[in-house]
Amino acid sequence: MESMNKILVINPFGIGDVLFTTPLLRNLKNFFPGSRIAFMCGERVAPILENNPHIDEVIAFNRGDFKRYYKQGKLAAIKILWQIVLKLKRYKFNLCFDLSLEHRYSLLLKLLGVKMRIGYDFKGRGRFLTHKIELDEYKDKHVAEYHLELLSFLNLEPRPERLEFFLSSKQKEWAQDFLSLKGVKGSDILIAIAPFGGEAFGEQFEIKQWPAENFASLCNILCERYRAKIVIIAGSKEKNALDSFMDLLYNKDVIDTSSNSLIEAASIISSCSIMVANDTGPLRFADALGVSSVALFGPTDDKVYGFYPPDSRNIAVKKEFPCRPCYRKFRLSGCNYNRRCLRGISVDEVLEAVEKLLAKGKENG
Known part of the structure; x- marks a missing residue:
């Protein structure tokens, strides 16, 4: 245990997946206060970890390149793998948590000589790990709790912690100036x-989205009834969808973040009273920043991918059907019911949830 002073955590996935790792990071820093912890992740999400005090270094890489080289054949795969080995060798890691659900990363760790390689054995892909949990899917408990459970291999009893995202004072000041x-x-x-999102689902991304016309109706009511200022959280690839969405709004005087960076969007979210979102990355920003949120869940299980930990400052809106959740074993089964789990959620139901949080915020000053 005392020798575990150079720790690597690998998570190559998106915003939510990386933020689901933050309770593990805090626990690691608490258990190994003198350790050096590095986090290996995709280039796109690396900025969201830069201010995390529980990480000493962020190692960013292009996951697409990594996968593409593997598809080109064994020689290309060996070449890129060896380049990464040479780059990481100097760190001399002796403990790693591999959350990738793939075999490539644990093979990399073995080549690096990492003594203790902890992670998940999904479809036999954990063969290069020294300690592993058999996993078919995340089920019945939150992803963050699965990650914390990995500490049992070190005979450690983790403390449940909130999701965390740290903004610098300059980033917060920038958001205030921008909004002003x-x-x-x-x-x-x-x-x-956040009416869009879900690109992680590939061509089926729309299956995670509450209808845009419902989001627009909600915005129209909030503007009229509460004179609310609306911030539309959208990415640069969603400009066409945003243009169509704007046509549905009575009040066009909304704040558009489609030209802002990931961190700028998160900084703006941190200044908001409430967030309303599909089950996507921006929702995780709000949860980790302590911004009260209303989330709409369809194919995914909110117990697994929802707020962590669940509490009264957030509300998950969902409709229960025998087919839900249909996102199982990290795959969508395909929807034969025209997204009834999301289409069945009325504007009034979401409005009621928003009003409940507004009233709660007013009570708390």
Whole structure:
């Protein structure tokens, strides 16, 4: 245990997956206060970890390149793998948590000579791990709890911790200046809306989305009833969808973040009163930043991928059907019911949840 002072955590996935790792990171730093902890992740999400005090270094890589070289054949795979080995060798890691669900990363760790390689054995892909949990899917408990359970291999009893995302004072100040330039005042009710997202599901991304016309109706009501200022959280690839969405709004005076960076969008979310979102990355920003949120869950299980830990400052809105959740074993089974789990959620139900959080925020000052 005392020799475990150079620790690597690998998570090559998206925003939510990386933020689900933050309770593990805090526990590792608490258990090994003198250790050096590195986090290996994709280039796109690396910035969200830069201010995390429980990480000493972020090692960013292009996951697409990694997978592409493997598809080109054994020689190309060996070449890229060896380049990474040479790059990481100097760190002399002696403990690693591999959360990739793949065999490539644990093979890399074996080549690096990492003594203790902890992770998941999904479809036999954990063959290069020294300690592993058999896993078919994340089920019945939150992903963050699965990651914490890995500490049992070190005979450690983890403490449950919130998801965490750390913004610098400069990033927060930038958001305040940005919103001020957009005409937002301190007394305004500022509501972030994330009507898109779900690209991690590939061509089936729309299966995770509450209908855009419902989001638009919600925005129209919030503007009229509460004079709320609306912030639309959207990525640069969603500009066409955003243009169509804007056509549905009565009040076009909304704040558009599609030209902002990931960190800038997160900084803006941190200044909002409430967030309303599909089950996507921006929702995780809000949860980790302590922004009260209403989330719409369809094919995914909110017990597994929802708020962590669940509490009264957040509300998950969902409709129960025998077919839900249909995202099982990290795959969608395909929807034969025209997304009834999401289409069945009315605007009034979501509005009621938003109003409940607004009232709670008013009570708490």
